[in-house]
Amino acid sequence: MISVVGFPRIGQNRELKKWVESYLDKKLSKEELIQNSKNLKKTHWQLQKEYSVDLIPSNDFSFYDTFLDHAMLVGSIPEEYKAVFSDDLELYFALAKGYQDQNIDLKALPMKKWFFTNYHYLVPEITDNTKFELSSTKPFDEFVEALSAGIKTKPVIIGALTFLKLSKKSNVDIYDKSFWEKLLEVYIQILKRFEELGAEFVQIDEPILVTDLSTKDIEFFDSFYRSLLLHKGKLKVILQTYFGDVRDCFEKIILLSFDAIGLDFVDGKFNLELIKKFGFPQEKFLVAGVVNGRNVFKNNYKNTLELLNMLSSFVDKKNIVISTSCSLLFVPYSLKFETNLDSNKKKFLAFAEEKLKELSELKLLFSQENFTTNNIYFQNIQLFEEMEKNKLSDVSTAVNNLTDDDFERKPCFEERIKLQKEVLNLPQLPTTTIGSFPQTQDVRSARSKLKKGEITFEEYESFIKSKIERVIKLQEEIGLDVFVHGEYERNDMVEFFGENLEGFLITQNGWVQSYGTRCVKPPIIFSDIKRKRPITVEYIKYAQSLTKKPVKGILTGPVTILNWSFVREDIPLKNVAFQLALAIKEEVLELEREGVKIIQIDEAALIEKLPLRRCQHSEYLSWAIKAFRLTCSKVKPQTQIHTHMCYSNFDELLDEIAKMDVDVITFEAAKSDFTLLDSINKSSLKAEVGPGVFDVHSPRIVSKEEMKKLILKMIEKVGKDRLWVNPDCGLKTRKEEEVLPTLQNMVLAVWEVRNNL
Numbered sequence: 001m002i003s004v005v006g007f008p009r010i011g012q013n014r015e016l017k018k019w020v021e022s023y024l025d026k027k028l029s030k031e032e033l034i035q036n037s038k039n040l041k042k043t044h045w046q047l048q049k050e051y052s053v054d055l056i057p058s059n060d061f062s063f064y065d066t067f068l069d070h071a072m073l074v075g076s077i078p079e080e081y082k083a084v085f086s087d088d089l090e091l092y093f094a095l096a097k098g099y100q101d102q103n104i105d106l107k108a109l110p111m112k113k114w115f116f117t118n119y120h121y122l123v124p125e126i127t128d129n130t131k132f133e134l135s136s137t138k139p140f141d142e143f144v145e146a147l148s149a150g151i152k153t154k155p156v157i158i159g160a161l162t163f164l165k166l167s168k169k170s171n172v173d174i175y176d177k178s179f180w181e182k183l184l185e186v187y188i189q190i191l192k193r194f195e196e197l198g199a200e201f202v203q204i205d206e207p208i209l210v211t212d213l214s215t216k217d218i219e220f221f222d223s224f225y226r227s228l229l230l231h232k233g234k235l236k237v238i239l240q241t242y243f244g245d246v247r248d249c250f251e252k253i254i255l256l257s258f259d260a261i262g263l264d265f266v267d268g269k270f271n272l273e274l275i276k277k278f279g280f281p282q283e284k285f286l287v288a289g290v291v292n293g294r295n296v297f298k299n300n301y302k303n304t305l306e307l308l309n310m311l312s313s314f315v316d317k318k319n320i321v322i323s324t325s326c327s328l329l330f331v332p333y334s335l336k337f338e339t340n341l342d343s344n345k346k347k348f349l350a351f352a353e354e355k356l357k358e359l360s361e362l363k364l365l366f367s368q369e370n371f372t373t374n375n376i377y378f379q380n381i382q383l384f385e386e387m388e389k390n391k392l393s394d395v396s397t398a399v400n401n402l403t404d405d406d407f408e409r410k411p412c413f414e415e416r417i418k419l420q421k422e423v424l425n426l427p428q429l430p431t432t433t434i435g436s437f438p439q440t441q442d443v444r445s446a447r448s449k450l451k452k453g454e455i456t457f458e459e460y461e462s463f464i465k466s467k468i469e470r471v472i473k474l475q476e477e478i479g480l481d482v483f484v485h486g487e488y489e490r491n492d493m494v495e496f497f498g499e500n501l502e503g504f505l506i507t508q509n510g511w512v513q514s515y516g517t518r519c520v521k522p523p524i525i526f527s528d529i530k531r532k533r534p535i536t537v538e539y540i541k542y543a544q545s546l547t548k549k550p551v552k553g554i555l556t557g558p559v560t561i562l563n564w565s566f567v568r569e570d571i572p573l574k575n576v577a578f579q580l581a582l583a584i585k586e587e588v589l590e591l592e593r594e595g596v597k598i599i600q601i602d603e604a605a606l607i608e609k610l611p612l613r614r615c616q617h618s619e620y621l622s623w624a625i626k627a628f629r630l631t632c633s634k635v636k637p638q639t640q641i642h643t644h645m646c647y648s649n650f651d652e653l654l655d656e657i658a659k660m661d662v663d664v665i666t667f668e669a670a671k672s673d674f675t676l677l678d679s680i681n682k683s684s685l686k687a688e689v690g691p692g693v694f695d696v697h698s699p700r701i702v703s704k705e706e707m708k709k710l711i712l713k714m715i716e717k718v719g720k721d722r723l724w725v726n727p728d729c730g731l732k733t734r735k736e737e738e739v740l741p742t743l744q745n746m747v748l749a750v751w752e753v754r755n756n757l
């Protein structure tokens, strides 16, 4: 059999994004949105059927986020939202995006990164008032929709432990049986309903099982599912895990009466060791995640068949289900739109649709005794031999020749910061922004015209320069201290660098959902990375020529470029990171030579990609931080190096971040209750800090008073001498009318505070 854990839902041309945005703009009716989505789902099911997928997922679709769908399903929605909306879809989008009118001001649920991916889920809140009850029919409706199109799907449901652990809890003990019994009731009803509707398989996703678990977690899991599975009736229940191995609970889960267990053999290599050590129950299916759901390179059939054959010495061959390692949500839809990719490179790639083909080819080969004589197998072997040949050269040599000195910035922070203060002569509590200004429609459409050849590069360039002139003027008017050029020339902070460095492939349509209706087009790291030409220098120099205030040169750091790109699997990540670092270092040094006095190297994704298990943290951090240090170790002491990190849940990691040895770090704090600021003083971090005084993800205009309070509180926590004042991230997703008044208020707040220092 073949199983797909989940399929991308945004549509081959981001149709869903466009429909949802139109619906929210009141340009598309609810009925149209629903009908269009039904057609889209049907297309996706039919496509999977064409590739003979046996276990086709349903309920992997979502208008915004499946975690929010699940909260709606089990009734874990705050009462104050429910009271306002009679329409379920309005309620849904209010939770997703917030809602404001004359009388009501409801915040959006917060977003968090989904494990180590660039996907964000909405975080529901569970309180002692939460009354779990079956509150939506979405999964059942979708099952019936598919059935009426002649396809019996495998509904996918988020499991109870993952749901509870990833939700925000207040005043509840999730391990207390009297608390979770109600939730259990809901899951029982869900299974019953699917059984009535005639489902054969149901997939319960418990990715949390691949993280470090406590005894309580394992006890909860055991008793919850022991009870639930008593009610499965004729259904076959798949316990689906992904993103790693299940070392903490493997022995327990194989004893429960699941009919199938899904294990990831791509990110969870250790799962094979677990099976070798503990065996696998004869009566169960093993859903073997062998086709990578998180990367775009072709599957290596030789390795995969070796693995499958190894597994078949522990599991009856007919019980091995060939599967994706996780949902295909994290890869683009199809290669068929990539008409510009060099066919000699394209042949190494597989997006979601091509992965369906790989699954069916692997199934065929696995069923054949003499698969090695099959032409499909032979061609795949040849492909990988070719890939091997096109492995790296001179840049790898440069990486191999690096010495300790390449990672060391001199002199020490205390001496540097003194010199920088003399050069920059900034006021106390300097104000700045993180880099991007609103990416307005005119900017996007100019870029789109350039791509279509409707305007020349010169016309595009002069348009971008006019945007820069405007943003410099705006910053003068607002009275900020350290300026930026606005990043108008960048479609995305990572893709833009991919476009301008050698070694990357850029897709035309390789969109992947990041959150809600927002997508990214991750570039693909294919060969040695080299800087072909200056990337940011001209626009930053131009911006600096327009003002006496210092303009920050803003670059994306090597670890973030790496983490938000698709990366070749046959070269260690560390080497790729060092190659990227050498390229960014050249840019840093050229900016410095051109007189740029402050250089910000963004590492938004450095912490986010921290391995899920604690025991793997130090290995990752040691090379990631070295890669960052490589970019700026050779700048002059007078040049001030900044970095920016978003989503900074890094209280425990401050000592590691200190090792980046930057002069200034800006991060998100507006939403995290300032606990981080308390930790800063106790840590070894010496850098100046800009904790972010407003949340850029909300359209709210923030008042001077609100920010003044925050600034005073920050001074109380870290002192006035090392504090910067700035938003918590880039402003590109905001509208100008939302953000300019807030920036003005921010500056006015600082002026008032300064006057009283």
Ligand SMILES: Nc1nc2c(c(=O)[nH]1)N[C@@H](CNc1ccc(C(=O)N[C@@H](CCC(=O)N[C@@H](CCC(=O)N[C@@H](CCC(=O)O)C(=O)O)C(=O)O)C(=O)O)cc1)CN2
Pocket (backbone or CB within 6 Å): 118, 439, 441, 443, 444, 445, 446, 447, 448, 449, 490, 491, 492, 493, 494, 495, 514, 515, 517, 518, 519, 520, 521, 564, 733
């Ligand atoms: N890579 C990455 N990951 C990140 C972030 C980030 O900035 N970058 N930030 C955090 C939050 N994630 C985000 C992800 C996406 C977006 C976002 O704004 N995405 C845009 C697309 C940005 C983009 O690449 N734009 C292109 C293409 C724009 C486009 O759609 N053009 C139209 C044509 C427009 C026209 O003619 O007017 C088209 O192709 O149809 C451009 O500007 O050139 C979107 O989905 O709407 C924001 C935050 C975490 N992860």
Ligand code: MET
Pocket (backbone or CB within 6 Å): 434, 435, 436, 487, 493, 554, 602, 604, 644, 646, 729, 730, 731, 732
């Ligand atoms: C996601 S972090 C964003 C940093 C970038 N410099 C910007 O302002 O947009």
Ligand SMILES: [Zn+2]
Pocket (backbone or CB within 6 Å): 434, 604, 644, 645, 646, 647, 728, 729, 730
């Ligand atoms: Zn950010």
